[in-house]
Amino acid sequence: MFKLAQSGHSSAESTAHSSTEHATPSATTGHGGGHHGNLDHWKNLGPGMVTISILPFVALLLMIAILPLIHKTEHWWEQNKNKLLMASICGILGIVLYLLPTGDVTKVVHTYIEYAAFIMLLASLFVISGGIHISGAFAGFPHVNTLFLALGAVLANVMGTTGASMLLIRPLIKANEARQHKTHIIIFFIFVVANCGGLLTPLGDPPLYLGFLRGVPFGWTMSLLPQWAFVVVMLLFIFHLLDSYMFTKEETATKGKLVEAVASAKKKLSIEGIWNLGFLAAVVVTILLSGYVVYPGLAKAYNNEIADLGSKGFQIVVMGLATLISYKVTQPQIREKNQFSFGPILEVACIFVGIFGAMIPALVILEAKGGSMAISAPWQYYWITGVLSSFLDNAPTYLTYVTLAASKNGLPTDNLSSLATEFPALLAAISCGAVFMGANTYIGNGPNFMVKTIAEHSRIKMPSFGGYMLWSCSVLVPLLVIVTFLFFMK
DSSP: OOSSHHHHHHHHHHHHTOSSOOOOGGGSGGGOTHHHHTHHHHHTOOHHHHHHHHHHHHHHHHHHHHGGGSHHHHHHHHSHHHHHHHHHHHHHHHHHHHHHHHOOHHHHHHHHHHHHHHHHHHHHHHHHHTTOEEEESOOSOHHHHHHHHHHHHHHHHHHHHHHHHHHHHHHHHHHTTTOSOOHHHHHHHHHHTTTGGGGSSTTTSHHHHHHHHTTOOGGGGGGGHHHHHHHHHHHHHHHHHHHHHHHHTSOHHHHHHHHHHHHHOSSSEEEESTTHHHHHHHHHHHHHHIIIIIHHHHHHHSOHHHHHHHHHHHHHHHHHHHHHHHHHHSOHHHHHHTTOOSHHHHHHHHHHHHHHHHHHHHHHHHHHHGGGSOOOSHHHHHHHHHHHHTTSOHHHHHHHHHHHHHHHTTOOSSOTHHHHHHOHHHHHHHHHHHHHGGGSSTTSSHHHHHHHHHHHHTTOOOOOHHHHHHHIIIIIHHHHHHHHHHHSOO
């Protein structure tokens, strides 16, 4: 998930700079001393209290899934103020359930600093990419749509799944403006560009970046090329077949409009607001500087907690400035061509303010009880990491299970280079599970919900939370089962 990690990667750095074994980046000692002193409380929770502790998070998921489907609530739920109200209630309940046994206010503060950095990251990519208008001699033919997704799968490894998604989703929607059947295009875009494509570099997806900060060699993720190629190529193949079939159902007039759009294009490729690519690069550089310069410098001068806060503050300020400058210098007509509005980012901010709070007890329980799970084989790590990454933040889930894998095999947990060298199959399974299965739900990865919202603001009907899972269970999960037998059952 892009939620905590790009904004909260410095939490993992705190882990990397500590000799203590920590699983969740937002739960390190540097994040408030009270938490780890109370891990025994969470380890000893019975099933009833575990259910109560995760109830606010589950309730929020159910509201996201169900309220849009009920006639009496669908229009009420469309208003961001109502989303904010219900999300805030669930978030506050999650915070209270965490604070009552621990009194650890510091962790809550850190969580919402992570939230601020997360929203700033998404907002910066959303606003900056909204100032880039890509047009040309292309329209929504099946081969063009497939090329869009393939390009996104490559770019995701350079600028992250969020960056690639925000850059390409608008031109893809524009190219398919005349199409009648386009919901499946957005769904496969989420599968490929917003998730599975970002497996090959630490910049691609947050869990991999956190692994890099904890000692996984930068080039190690390229060893996942076979898994990446299989999943991405198969998804592109399935998409092309499906899109070709859906294209045959289009009316003759629609196909004519697409041909006319290509014929009338003044240029094969035109990029307006190209200087905003520099601002996108600045966002990526900011993330790297916060991890490699700001955090180590502050940790050396002060302590891990100040370094963590300082690196997040650095991200928020610099990304905020880049976003503001980009918005001011970009001509309004470019954003008008993109049908840009702040609605999608506001909706994401309203939903995730509750998710971050409600998720606190769920993540702490995962950390406390993860070690008691009887897992040892790569396929077990693959599925437990993947299933949890579908609903929880895939970054702390990744760190929980790489730490477990290292400790169970007598390896250092504060430096994962030994795990990468001696047990690469375990690390590969955890990495693939975290990245691939973030596509299983709308909340599995940060850009998922953003892409959905942008599509809906462009009047593309998207499936409900459960409806989307029907797609992922029908298309993606069978591929991931095959991945299990091809790569993780040896």
